[in-house]
Amino acid sequence: MNAKKFWLMKSEPDTFSIDDLKRDKTTKWEGVRNYQARNYMMQEMSPGDMVLFYHSNTNPPGVVGIMEVISKAQPDATQFDKKSEYYDPKSSPSNPRWHCIQGKFVKKFAQLISLDDLKTKPELKEMFVLRKGNRLSITPVSAQEFDFIIKWSDALQK
């Protein structure tokens, strides 16, 4: 068995928010069109991995909850759908280019932990999402960083 891994995945709340995930219970993480992010899903994610759900392109941006990975990567159906904004004419069902995992809702934080707040913690200074110029929508998180943020959120709730 692979050890459980931890991730941070960005979503624009206008497109798909933590509340959407809470309502739907599960989701396919469709629409990723970046090879590095895809490779994380295809090669490194497995069911049981835990994900920090991050709202980007919003004010303020930050971590808003937790999702659990519940499937391995499978072909992303939107790449074959001409009506989808994620349609990729260079991909084909016999040789799909893009894959996505499925995730399920675990919890929504009582309070968002903002990007500004994340930046104030020396424990988190290595986090990819805090690095200058980072645009990758899926990044690995260490177990220590994940625990730190969970405990932080729990403390905020009290």
Added chain:
DNA sequence: GCCAACGTTGGC
């Protein structure tokens, strides 16, 4: 296989 042009992300 280089690299200029272009497109996208995402914080601000």
Added chain:
DNA sequence: GCCAACGTTGGC
């Protein structure tokens, strides 16, 4: 809405 960062594309 601006723009820095950086990934992708395509001509050569």
